Amino acid sequence: xxxxxxxxxxxxxxxxxxxxxxxxxxxxxxxxxxxxxxxxxxxxxxxxxxxxxxxxxxxxxxxxxxxxxxxxxxxxxxxxxxxxxxxxxxxxxxxxxxxxxxxxxxxxxxxxxxxxxxxxxxxxxxxxxxxxxxxxxxxxxxxxxxxxxxxxxxxxxxxxxxxxxxxxxxxxxxxxxxxxxxxxxxxxxxxxxxxxxxxxxxxxx
Numbered sequence: 001x002x003x004x005x006x007x008x009x010x011x012x013x014x015x016x017x018x019x020x021x022x023x024x025x026x027x028x029x030x031x032x033x034x035x036x037x038x039x040x041x042x043x044x045x046x047x048x049x050x051x052x053x054x055x056x057x058x059x060x061x062x063x064x065x066x067x068x069x070x071x072x073x074x075x076x077x078x079x080x081x082x083x084x085x086x087x088x089x090x091x092x093x094x095x096x097x098x099x100x101x102x103x104x105x106x107x108x109x110x111x112x113x114x115x116x117x118x119x120x121x122x123x124x125x126x127x128x129x130x131x132x133x134x135x136x137x138x139x140x141x142x143x144x145x146x147x148x149x150x151x152x153x154x155x156x157x158x159x160x161x162x163x164x165x166x167x168x169x170x171x172x173x174x175x176x177x178x179x180x181x182x183x184x185x186x187x188x189x190x191x192x193x194x195x196x197x198x199x200x201x202x203x204x205x
Contacts, residue, residue, distance in 0.1 A: 003032065005089075115139070134160060
């Protein structure tokens with residue numbers, strides 16, 4: 001197994017079909033990658049949509065269920081069963097915009113002695129930076145090792161990527177300068193938006 005793709009899913013019924021189809025339709029050997037969908041306390045139709053897409057995909061897949069409303073802990077659950085040499089995290093409301101994206105990232109990783117491939121460019125509806133967002137990194141599994149995400153509600157991925165970079169064995173990152181990913185930002189109902197609203201309400205009260 002070359003690649004494990006881990007997707008935290010929390011009430012993204014309007015987006016998860018496009019996300020999964022962008023992965024399933026990749027020009028990549030279907031026997032060499034797996035999709036791990038982690039459903040976190042979903043109360044919408046995300047589960048049904050995920051099952052429909054994955055069960056007819058011909059790609060090895062696992063659907064996990066947790067109840068913590070934490071993207072970080074969802075990713076941790078996926079990491080525990082991932083079998084791939086490489087690990088890629090995709091958010092359930094985002095999608096790949098190139099059918100060769102997985103092939104390009106794998107080839108970039110294998111073009112040198114790299115620990116990760118970093119996507120220097122991406123698409124989003126509103127200009128944003130998010131330099132250390134987890135979906136910008138395509139990791140070698142050994143580089144992640146036993147490192148895991150915290151249960152922080154936002155920016156847990158920034159903490160994770162920065163922790164990885166501080167590892168003694170971390171050598172080099174391959175920079176990829178072609179956009180392969182669409183980041184859905186901003187999105188009403190996301191954990192980040194809920195957290196911001198809660199903080200704003202507390203400040204007002």
